[in-house]
Amino acid sequence: MKGEASALKAYGLHVAVIGLLFALSFVLPPYHHGLVARIMVLATFAMGYNLLFGYVGLLSLGHAMFFAAGLYGAGLSVYHLGWSVPLAFAGGIGCGAVLALVIGLLALRTSGVAFMIVTMMFAQVFYLTILYFARWTGGDQGLVVPQGSRVMYLGGASFDLTNPAVRYRVALALFAIVLAVVLVLVRSGFGRVLVAIRENEERTKMLGFDTFANKLAAVIVSGTICAAAGAAYALLFGYVGSSFASVQYSILPLLWVLLGGAATALGPLVGTLAMYYVTDIASSYTSAWLLIVGVMLIVGVLFFPKGVLGTIRQRWLRWLP
């Protein structure tokens, strides 16, 4: 059957990508080793964003708050409460999930441009709240999570998250798990409903689907994934700062996803990688990296509205998930 063959190809490709990332951890020089680890965590953030933007067609300008909820949820519980790493990670994800539920219930009453502005404003409230409670959050200076508390004990073994090799593999594990979850989700009946809502919400309703409930579920899953990325970031890189909650970090995942290809499973990784390496290379020539972001946004939206993988899928590889 046609569907089965393309499913095999798709799964094969993703296993190969994970394998390649794993192999890279042995050969990359230290600087790039650290950069790719960071990119994998941020690409996870972008995958969470893509689920909502790419598949459901809901353009949020406030996803930094979900990333930051995970970041602060995990970081502050280690810093102030002395929680263990796994507990703090779960705590961060929990914060994101609850926030996503509340924001979803409110923001999904609107649509289109109003949805963008509302999500942006809620994220702004979240950002300002972090600044307001500077006594606990460190305000715009942020907090450094002490190295000693970033060791994870799991079943007798201990993992020192400050060790680059461990850090890389934990980041890869997070990326791989979320990629698998997203793949299974978008190929399921639920994924089909999400795409149907993007294409024609009214029609989807008239097929008997509760579109509000489906959208709410998508916001919660998306927010939870972003929070997982945030929590991992705090624990792996040991820093929580308000800049991760600023509007810039709501726009970056949009940029990564647009660049890599909305509604493609690997688009977020491709976009994040490309963006980081372009700014990395450019910053050796100029400090004007904002200019590059700006130009890429405009060029992307003008000439490549489907992104790198979206264009490849359209032209050559129809089976690409």
Place this chain on the structure above:
Amino acid sequence: MAAVTPLLTTSKLSRNFGGLRAVQDVDFSLLPGEIRAVIGPNGAGKTTFVSLICGRIPPSSGRILFDGADITSLPAHRRVRMGIAYTFQITSIFANLSAYDNVALPVQRTLADGRSRRTVHASVMEALDRTGLAGRAHTLAGSLSYGHQRLLEVAMGLALKPRLLILDEPTQGLADSEIENFIGLVRDIAKDGTVLLIEHNMPVVMELAGRITVMNAGRVLAEGSPEEVRADARVQEAYLGVAAHV
């Protein structure tokens, strides 16, 4: 007649848009297994009336009973789950999905066992088969011909396994040969379901409908068998009369 409980009843159903009374005090009932046509001149309120039934717009006043239950304030998706399916007047398929995925959506909703890929596949192919689209399962819906898109729309309605299928101008834009097939399809559906049909094409109405409801200016003007309606003087004046003079 009195022994059979109606599948659908509306009482004093009204809907205003601003000052315009699109539907006014409509009392209507539909028996199980019927093929009922709703006809009337443009702007008579036909589409508004069926939109009230399927829940796309809320009524200003009045009540709707489906299978004995009051569904007046139920959201559209819950009504669809009770067995009311609506196919859009303007073709409203998911253009960027394959024909298969278009039908898989209603199938996965209807099947209690919607998670199994195999069962979904069987039911999707069955619905595509009935509408003669099986060969085009993997074509993008948007690149199907217009006639096939209309059939896909019907296939999606069928896949919901509705107890009441509402068809809003289904033959609009179809070629004569396609209309022939379509009439056969509707008869087939009516074997185990009830069909409510808005239609402009009079030959199709006369051939298919067991009873006809004529609407004019938001009200029910007349109701009866095709022969009765054809003979009704008021109907001739309001609607058929125009055609009779031509």
Place this chain on the structure above:
Amino acid sequence: MAFGPHLLLASLEGLVTAAVLALTALGLSLVFGVMRIVNVAHGEFFMLGAVLAWAITTAITGHPALGFLAALVIAPLLVGAVALVAERVVLRRLNYNPEATIVATIGLLYIIQQLALTFYGPEARPVEPPFNYRILLPWFGYSGYKLSVVAASALLLVATWLVLTRTKIGMVMRATQYDRETAQAFGIPVERVYAGVFALGAMLAAVAAVLIVPISQAHYLMGQDPLLLSFIVVIIGGLGSLRGTVVAALIIGLSDGIISVFFSPTLAKIIATFLVAMVLVFRPQGLFGTTAR
């Protein structure tokens, strides 16, 4: 200072904020109303106006009023030209698709901000007011320039209102706003109207910035707050409604002025932003707007 005079001072400060905000928000509101797009780079047009005002006043020697008047004319024209180019090169090609234009104007925001940082620098620089007259009230002296800002804003608002309601240009704009297709069918050059409206919106922001820069200094990040406040004003006032915009600007400006005298400005911003988001969720047509068409 006693409570009464303190409140008076806060109200005067609020009035200045409100006056400038009304002009800026009106620009955003016009663009949204007529073109149905959200211009996220609106705050950067504001910033650009202020930075250009600094450049012009620095370049022109002699009495400060001379440089300031030159800035008041030239800066908005330059900003309008930038907006015109952006509209031609980017927005028109996107066919004014609401979501694509948001992404594109975010890109524009970054570009303008980076260019300002590169060529103007990270410092905040003052611009000398055209005159230094202090009005002596019984309790405190108050800057005559600040009051003249209020007067100038009011004048510009009335002028804009007259253009919109009494001239052919205004009629053409309203026709385009009401129904783009019909306007086109009646021979209205919709694309030129859009270009003009986008430039006019940017110029209103730039004028507001030139007026406020002698009070608040020019800085490359100064566009952020006006953008957020303009959003708030436009949403509360009802999208595309001129009267609503002015009323909402007065409310926001005055309450912002008064609240930030008595409370922490961060807390004030948190509450204001949250309340506005809730307005948008539960009353999307705005507090003063009529129901959406």
